[in-house]
Amino acid sequence: MRFGANYTPGEGWFHHWLDFDLDAVRADLDSLAGLGLDHIRVFPLWPLFQPHRTLIRPRAVDQLVQLADAAAERGLDVAVDGLQGHLSSFDFLPAWTQTWHRRSLFTDPEVLAAQEEYLRTLAAALADRPAFLGMTVGNEINQFADGPHPDPDRITAAQATAWLERMLAACERGAPGRMHVHAEYDAAWYRDGHPFTPAQAARLGAATAVHSWVFNGTAQRHGPTGTATEQHAAYLIELSKAWAADPHRPVWLQEVGAPAPLIPEDRAARFMEATVANALDCPDLWGITWWCSHDVSRSLADFPELEYGLGLLANDRTVKPAGRAFAALAGQWRGRDHRPPPRTTALVVDAGGVEDASYRSVCAPGGAVFEAWARLAAQGVRPCLVLPELAADAEHVKARQIAEIRTPDEVG
Template identity: 75%
Template sequence: MPLASPSATPSGAPRFGANYTPGQGWFHHWLDFDLDAVRADLDAVAALGLDHVRVFPIWPYFQPNRTLIRPRAVEQLVQLADAAAERGLDVNVDGLQGHLSSFDFLPAWTQTWHRRNLFTDPDVVAGQAAYLRTLAAALADRPNFIGMTIGNEINQFSAGPHPDPDRITEEQAETWLRTVLAACEEGAPGKLHLHAEYDAAWYQPDQPFTPGQAARLGAVTAVHSWVFNGTAQRHGRTGTATRAHAAYLIELSKAWALDPHRPVWLQEVGAPAPLIPAEHAAAFTEETIEAALDCQDVWGVTWWCSHDVSRALADFPELEYSLGLLTNDGRVKPAGAAVARIAKEWRGRTYAPAPRTTAVVVDDAMERRVECAPGGAVFEAFARLTQDGVRPAAVLASRVADAEHLAARGITEVVTPEEVR
């Protein structure tokens, strides 16, 4: 049976799930939807002992015209959610992908002859809101529906290195986020609705989507941890910074949160080859999750991804073919076995990590975000302290003198990156 309260962690423990990548046809399976194939995939996910999946109704497949949200596609999404419920799996629904595994997924009514800004054009935003509201409403009465994620790292469309970005300001990004989050709430009141950016929001100075937005808007903070961002290249497979990258992002997000105990969802994390070779994927998986769960207030860990991409599909970057916990025909891989062991070990276990008493100071200025990126002063100070066994947190420079905030987080010592060096 599905969990009674999808928004809560089971028995006080963090939740464990997978980003559902269908074994047959990848996300193009929506074009030839086969419920029996979906059921087989979900059987394999449930057999790992996971409790939820994040699913991806591909935006242009579901809303090919601004005023056409295909009823049959919405029905199929509900069928998928019901199939998950039958297997004890809760469901988070990703609305506006934008981008997945090197491919952009935008409807034709936003492109070329109909080119309009994704974040500021009134008609586009109204269409997005209608779509998100429709999906949320279709699932609102399902007990296993966790809530909506606005999109998959859609912030990449707002700045470089995207080849054709829709430039916006920080204020416009926040207005857009508030609008689309409100649409989800209108469709499914009281569910766990959130937004998710890739790490440029934390690291890239000219990103209009900001750490403050990530850590303050929506029901939880989502972080996506990928060590191919320069971390593994700089520190190697076994480097402390590589193994603790997810934990670092969790703690960095907590520096920006207004609520000292705001939940953080490690919503995407994976073991990318060749930086993490296949023979080391299980060890990396275990080390990454162990480090993440040494942070407080973790809502859950959702691994990328459930199934490998089939080699029958062309033009994916090489690493995308091997990220699954399962092969595309459902066989458990070493990383999948590792996640299954961890999920079993945590079932019924008390989740109460000790406070992190030493915090690295993070500059509030958006143009200083590069200091938080791999190679930056904050990033390297955090890694050095972790290597020395310190269990660091992070705190904004503007809050160093806020005794109430520090006490709420259990911080008793504050150090600058320069002091760590």
């Protein structure tokens, strides 16, 4: 079981790439290693690394390698996100995709070729580093393909699949055999008609990455200590497995955090402990990567209020209560096998077809599947989720050790 953090530099946030200071990075990494973590997820800013379509800055790539080497020296493995893309409400897109050079991020041939080369270059630069885990194509880049983004590049689900397959192949060419994945925000699971789909998330790449944020209506509906809130991450892990063709496909809880004020600051550590415990009760979990490592400095303006206090550590690197709680959990699990018992009661997810999931909003907070799952969990049942098509597959049901299958209507 892996415990890590999404690395948000304590000095300068992700703008630290503009004034890269390896000593400051080392101090940040020392503070994370001191918590007993084993990996970090790192975010190059795409416009700074590839400011022109045919220019990938060698110095920027070298700085990324220096960061990865510094992490390895402290016992921290490194996963790298490529197309940033979108971070904490800010978009970071290179000028050659915008305004006078506006072209689709997902279908323009020249943009696709440039993205491929960028991802391949980053992966290749790290391919010989033993601590390099692999690439994530980009951080929640699906938000650029649909509303509520104010200026999306709209595409079809087939175009999203083609884009993902091409980008993942580029990562594989750069660093063969590593854990290359893609990661979407929960519109892929919850938003009807969204071009990035549950089937893509659960079937493309080396593992399924899920991002759990309870400000999506869960905490508003169920409160900070409600079962649905404290088990939202576990629900997404299990929901992803409903679409997985491989019954034991690994799932990476790649982002999860305690957003104030929906999770009050004095409850953040408790929320973390409950969230982690419930996630660890899910079979086939690869690891948990908390959002985030260090708080955002109050000297930086215009972030949504909830973004400032999500760190395990303050931006001066002092450990917060949530950091102490996460460190304790990492210590408890270090060296242990992750073998929770199977979840033998399955709830059927009829979301409108395996590929399209045309009415997947039944899985969202307030939807029939979501609320039935939460009701079962509150009763002490450990439910899993299964598509109707896979519920009829005897081998799949046997592989997951499902003994009972129920529908949302039966739950009530």
